Amino acid sequence: MIIPRLARRNLFRCPRRVILSMVAIVVGIGVFILGEGLVSGVTENLKVSSIESMNSHVLIRPPDYPEGIQHPVDELLEIDEEVRRVLDEETVAWTERIIFSPTAAAGPDHVRARAIGYDPVRDPEVFSRALWQVTAEKPDAEQNEVLLTTGVADLLNLSVGDTLILRVRTHLGAMNALRVSVSGIVETGFHNIDSMGILMSLSLAQRLIDADNPTHIGTRLESRDDSEPFAARISELLGDRAEVQTWQEDVQDLMGIQNIRRRALQIISAILLALAGVGMANTILMSAYERVREVGTLRSMGMTKQGVTGLFVFEGLIIGIVGSILGALWGGGLAAHWAVNPIDFGDLIDVWGEDLAFSALVYTRFSMGTVLFGVGFGIVVSMLASIFPARVAASMPPAEAVRAE
Amino acid sequence: MAVCELKHVTKSYGTGPARVDAVKDISLSIDSGEFTVFKGPSGSGKTTLLNMVGCLDTPTEGDVIVKDRSVKDLSSRALSRLRASTIGFVFQSFNLMPVLTALENVELALQLAGLKEDTREPAAKLLSEVGLEGFERRRPNQLSGGQQQRVAIARALVKHPALIIADEPTANLDTTNGAQVLDIMQALNETHGITFLFSSHDPRMIERGRRIVSLTDGVVSSDERRDSSGGAG
């Protein structure tokens, strides 16, 4: 067929103009796909960070436990046999933690830290160690050893083998102090722990706060989507003896912000694409006015108005399809690349506050659905953008058109 | 048999005091096989008239009958179809599609006339008939004016139209090329009986018409037929 060939070759008559309107589409589609990948990646990061750092799938802690970086030990968890049985039966793993806020002092420096006493055997079954980077042996409770996170180690200028003093208020309110030594430096990959965390075994924590009961119980379920029914069941059992929090509840506020980000991105993409559409309409309109006589000639040869409209829309569609595909390759390519090789936001993250459960390594999420949607959207926009100029071309009176110089 | 008939055709441009009657109350019948030339000074209405005969334009008053159909009654789509099947155009400035080769330009006319396949062979055949064998793959900008106009003739002819309309087909050509184009038109008329309707300013071209219609200020001032020898009458 000659007519598609005609449309295709017409595009090469003014390649620069065509490329410019194509670039606009590439940028619009690319930004949309990449942005969606980033926002989804950050969303997933926030969820995973909540689950893997502090909250686990369902977190049990004393009633009216404060938000944020305070970790009182006045109230401890009382877990009876019944609850224990349900935990054993309905979770893949569960573990006890004592979280408290010691003051860590080394020489003249001191810092208020977040200490986590964990069960060396059971804790890794609940809280993934996949991102952990540890520079030494596990801490030995008998030897009063602790792991310092990079944040605390940097602040106190400590390295493996050094000692520091932990000052702690015990469960009953007495002051306790203990000299401990640094068995290793750890980077858990989660900002809320790495910024101010001191990790130690549960038994050392028990000695420090002078109590046996934990402050927190973390759980791992078959699937993170099971958290709500399980939380409801546990909550019913525990009544007002404890507070139960799913990871969804933990990230709820952040998800609200993420939704705003996603909406903002969609608006920006829509604006970019609208601009691309206007540029495209302009390109087609210019080429229509440059080709008045050709349009008249086609009409004289029997091409209908619809035929002329179709010819110009087809030209617009070629720009749209090629532009959208290039945009998808660019945006989707970067999204796919960063889905495997994460972007390191380590430098930025400190500004965001100490308690943000977030991993500095952000993986984008590559979604074929988003890519296809982006391409489809770009094609629709370019089609809509070329309809108006195409109709202008089609409505040129043929007798005038063939006269045109 | 009349290919085309004009009945009291008037074409006006503009309204009120700015109104121009480009063609005034012309009645005319074109028979099959005619080789008719329209002559007249610039602005006398030749192009306007030819456009109406070719169904590119519709009269303000009166009617044009092409192949027994009144254009008044036809929709824009039906007029397009009529042009596609029955009328071939040749223009003063050739009006070939610059991005298509000579062959593709001719094929395009066939495809617009509704032929889907096998357009290549008849197109190539016609190009060689107008003396352009070997030029099939050239684009218009790689052809001389005379060659372009011959492609245009092939393009008009390829769908076997009832009528070919040529508005000043030689005006952009030198004498030799103009004469050559006229030769081809005349030969096609004589051997295939194709009806030609053309206009010209050039006396040497005009004298080759077998029917000469003179227009003055939008009216027919003379309409003479001459014998087939084409000699001066």
Ligand SMILES: Nc1ncnc2c1ncn2[C@@H]1O[C@H](COP(=O)(O)OP(=O)(O)OP(=O)(O)O)[C@@H](O)[C@H]1O
């Ligand atoms: N679109 C238009 N609007 C107004 N007037 C027009 C228009 N087209 C043609 N005319 C007028 O109609 C008259 C006839 O024009 P037309 O082009 O038919 O003359 P012509 O005989 O073909 O002239 P030429 O030999 O210069 O080609 C002229 O007075 C012209 O100015």
Ligand SMILES: [Mg+2]
């Ligand atoms: Mg004219």
